[in-house]
Amino acid sequence: MLGNFSYYNPTKLYFGDESLKFLKEELRNYGPVVMLIYGSGSVKRNGIYGQVVDIIKEAGKTIVEDAGVMTNPTLEKLNEGVKIARENKVDLILALGGGSVCDYAKAVAASVYYDGNYWEKFWLRQDQPDADQKLLPVGCVLTMAGTGSEMNAGTVITDAEHNFKVGHVFDSRLMPKFSILNPMFTMTVPDNQMKAGIYDIMNHIMEQYFSDFDDNTSDYLAEGLMRSVIHSSRVAVKNPKDYEARSNIMWAATWALNTLLKCGKSQDWMVHIIGHSVGAWTHAPHGYALASVSIAYYRRAMEKGLHKFVRFAKNVWDISSDDLTDVQLAQKGLQALKDWMLEIGLPLTISELGATADMIPGITETTVVYPSGYLNLTKEDIASILKESL
Numbered sequence: 505m506l507g508n509f510s511y512y513n514p515t516k517l518y519f520g521d522e523s524l525k526f527l528k529e530e531l532r533n534y535g536p537v538v539m540l541i542y543g544s545g546s547v548k549r550n551g552i553y554g555q556v557v558d559i560i561k562e563a564g565k566t567i568v569e570d571a572g573v574m575t576n577p578t579l580e581k582l583n584e585g586v587k588i589a590r591e592n593k594v595d596l597i598l599a600l601g602g603g604s605v606c607d608y609a610k611a612v613a614a615s616v617y618y619d620g621n622y623w624e625k626f627w628l629r630q631d632q633p634d635a636d637q638k639l640l641p642v643g644c645v646l647t648m649a650g651t652g653s654e655m656n657a658g659t660v661i662t663d664a665e666h667n668f669k670v671g672h673v674f675d676s677r678l679m680p681k682f683s684i685l686n687p688m689f690t691m692t693v694p695d696n697q698m699k700a701g702i703y704d705i706m707n708h709i710m711e712q713y714f715s716d717f718d719d720n721t722s723d724y725l726a727e728g729l730m731r732s733v734i735h736s737s738r739v740a741v742k743n744p745k746d747y748e749a750r751s752n753i754m755w756a757a758t759w760a761l762n763t764l765l766k767c768g769k770s771q772d773w774m775v776h777i778i779g780h781s782v783g784a785w786t787h788a789p790h791g792y793a794l795a796s797v798s799i800a801y802y803r804r805a806m807e808k809g810l811h812k813f814v815r816f817a818k819n820v821w822d823i824s825s826d827d828l829t830d831v832q833l834a835q836k837g838l839q840a841l842k843d844w845m846l847e848i849g850l851p852l853t854i855s856e857l858g859a860t861a862d863m864i865p866g867i868t869e870t871t872v873v874y875p876s877g878y879l880n881l882t883k884e885d886i887a888s889i890l891k892e893s894l
């Protein structure tokens with residue numbers, strides 16, 4: 505294991521098809537005003553909103569609503585949410601939705617009691633809230649599997665005016681106090697979003713796996729999770745109503761990005777950084793943006809991190825090493841990844857998301873580059889990865 509680290513994750517999880525019943529009990533721990541945040545209306549159409557509102561009312565709480573959180577939430581919307589929370593003296597923020605709604609809820613929770621410019625402090629300067637700053641508690645009722653936002657302190661916000669999408673990982677004070685994970689709630693997620701979520705999970709694991717040269721327990725955990733995601737995705741794509749597959753996907757998503765796998769790892773995250781820029785320019789679902797640049801990126805990473813790509817081929821894709829060189833094995837592993845992505849219907853190019861060659865300079869410009877994983881890329885490298893991904 506590399507270096508020294510601490511591990512602490514305070515989020516309490518309730519999992520299963522009856523897990524919503526624990527919401528009432530959780531609400532007892534908080535004051536009277538609940539800010540209920542949700543997206544563009546799917547929770548009303550599938551009835552989850554009604555179930556949640558009934559429970560909040562039964563618990564005797566006042567509801568303040570903040571609807572219309574868009575996928576890839578914007579700074580403009582964040583300003584609106586902060587204003588609502590300030591005006592209503594909110595005690596608890598309850599996110600009802602996918603990663604966008606959960607991220608946004610945490611962003612509001614961090615910003616309400618900060619007097620200065622929260623965008624500059626938390627997202628541009630990447631500072632943490634001061635030790636004495638009040639932060640609102642957040643709970644999540646998750647409706648889509650993918651981001652892991654239900655058990656981490658990540659918040660990705662987009663400055664739409666400048667096509668600039670940036671994430672900030674807060675410290676553990678901003679992790680949800682509780683999250684309710686009912687796999688049945690994910691059954692109405694549209695097909696493209698389910699697939700985008702599946703690749704998001706896979707890529708979170710890969711971002712942490714493809715780094716370093718040591719023998720690390722986290723990598724063995726990562727391999728097990730990847731095998732589970734690959735298996736369940738194949739079942740879910742054929743039969744989206746398969747509870748076993750959908751519940752495994754939901755649980756894997758949480759463990760893929762709840763701060764466990766990164767222990768003792770330097771990590772990568774460049775696919776996410778490039779993907780965020782592609783997403784800001786194309787408005788593609790987050791997981792699709794990641795998929796569209798992955799193959800070109802990992803082809804480059806493979807040259808420097810060959811040993812890990814050999815291990816990926818053998819332990820994740822069961823490719824036998826008979827008579828193959830390390831380079832051949834690693835290439836077969838990458839091909840297996842590509843074949844699986846095609847099989848489950850993921851986009852492999854940025855053109856499929858509407859990006860054109862003339863957008864490449866702009867996408868490159870808004871991509872923040874730093875040494876990561878096995879690579880130390882330049883802006884020119886980013887531009888050529890994007891060209892290869894066209």
Ligand code: NZQ
Pocket residue numbers: 542543544545546547550573574575576577601602603604605607647648649650651652653656657658659660671689690691692693694697701704761776790791
């Ligand atoms: O707008 P609503 O009505 O909520 O509809 C959503 C949205 O259109 C819909 N949906 C969600 N659950 C549904 C459903 N439709 C029907 N039935 C349901 N049960 O699906 C669409 C996508 O939802 P969204 O929340 O945007 O997706 P996702 O969970 O992929 O979240 C994406 C956001 O999370 C950020 C991304 O950058 C993006 O902004 N990320 C957050 C991370 C974190 N906190 O650690 C890490 C990730 O890498 C990611 O960057």
Ligand code: ZN
Pocket residue numbers: 651704708776790
């Ligand atoms: Zn992601």
